[in-house]
Amino acid sequence: MAKVRTKDLVERFDLEIVAGHDGIHREIVKSDISRPGMEMAGYFKHYPADRLQVLGKTELSYFHDLPNEVKRERMSKICSEVTPGIIVTRGLEVPSELVDAGNDAGVPVIRSPRKTTSVVSRITNYLESKFAPFTAIHGVLVDIYGVGVLITGHSGVGKSETALELVKRGHRLVADDSVEIRQEDFDTLIGNSPPLIEHLLEIRGLGIIDVMTLFGAGAVRNHKRISLVINLEIWDQHKQYDRLGLDEEKMKIMDVELPKATIPVRPGRNLAVIIEVAAMNFxxxxxxxxxxxxxxxxxxxxxxxxxQEDL
Structure with a gap:
């Protein structure tokens, strides 16, 4: 799982650091975000101190009506030693009590000009993407008519050559050889290429080719949701292959089951066209x-x- 620090959020979403500069390297360990309304009212029994804290118009309006001594006490408790950061939304003025508490505890106090719901949703999506379960599979991922097709099979069966033909036919390469997969939701798998081999294809006898340089930016994409698995295997004359398409195979990757089709490989079969049709049929x-x-x-x-009846 990737490490995310408060500094990463500041750079990613162009946020303003108001106080607690010493704590911008604090690690964020959860994707959950808290809005400490109950804590503003003085209830800290179940305070999720290890989450990002977001203060919007409602929380600060209530805070401004508190006595000065209570203000300092509440902000001191909110700025705990494990709190990764406190975000003030809507470009609101940051209370001086929060600035002092953030500097004393080394908790970054950050300000965003955006609405509270927008800040919460964008940061939550970003953190869930970073903390999503992760695996890697040997194969090729291609975007075919908007369908993310993961092509698997033993080494040398022709996965990369098939991907090259698909790119020539106008489809887009996502990853070759190694596909990094993260589960962003209970039924969603997103695949991408390792940075080292991004946009590259390995063709035996030819070597490494740069698909984006050869075919243009429209021939590649950085990531794609995986919807279908196509497994290539050498034709086995003793094996019975599905001829109607009634038998639906499944392949489980992490917690998600994907539809899978097995295509036998032998001379004379145009695999690129078959996979293209499989994507359209899906x-x-x-x-x-x-x-x-x-x-x-x-x-x-x-x-x-x-x-006896005429058909």
Missing amino acids: RLKRMGINTAQEFSKRLTQAIETDP
Whole structure:
């Protein structure tokens, strides 16, 4: 899991550090964000001190009505030794009591000009992305008609060559050889390439090629949601392959199950076209059109119809 420090948020979202400069290297350990309204009222029994604290218009309006002694006491408690930072939204004036408490405890006090809901949602999304479960898979990830297709298979089966043909046909390469995958939600997997080999393809006999340089910026993308897995394997004449498409395989990556299709590889088969059609067929299924099931229904109806009747 990547490490995130308060300094990273300041740089990422162009925030202003008002106080507590000594603490900008504090580590953020949770994606949850707290709005300490109950704490402003004096209830600290369940104060989540290790979260980022966000003070908006509501919290500060209540704070300004408190007696001066109470103000100093509340801000002193909010600025704990494990608090990674306190964000004041809407460009509001930061209370002097908070500035003093932040400097004393080394807690960064940061200001954003944006609305509170916008700040909370953007930072939460950023932190959840950074803290998402992570794995890496040997394969190729290509964006085909908006569908993120992960192509897997043994080394040398032709994954990279197929990806090159797909790029030539107008689709976009995301990653080759190693695909870094993070689970951003209970059913969402996002794949990207390691920075070292980003936009590169390895073609045996040819070497390393830079797809973006050869085909332009429109031939690559940095990340893509994975929706379909295509597994390439050498044709086995003793194996029975699905010919109708009624059998739906699944592949589990972390906590997410993805639809999977196995395509046998042998001379004369245009794998790029087959994978392209598989991606289009996947889109049709998501729209409620399943050709295999429709054919099965027609076949069942034909069998059940009186043989004497003209079909």
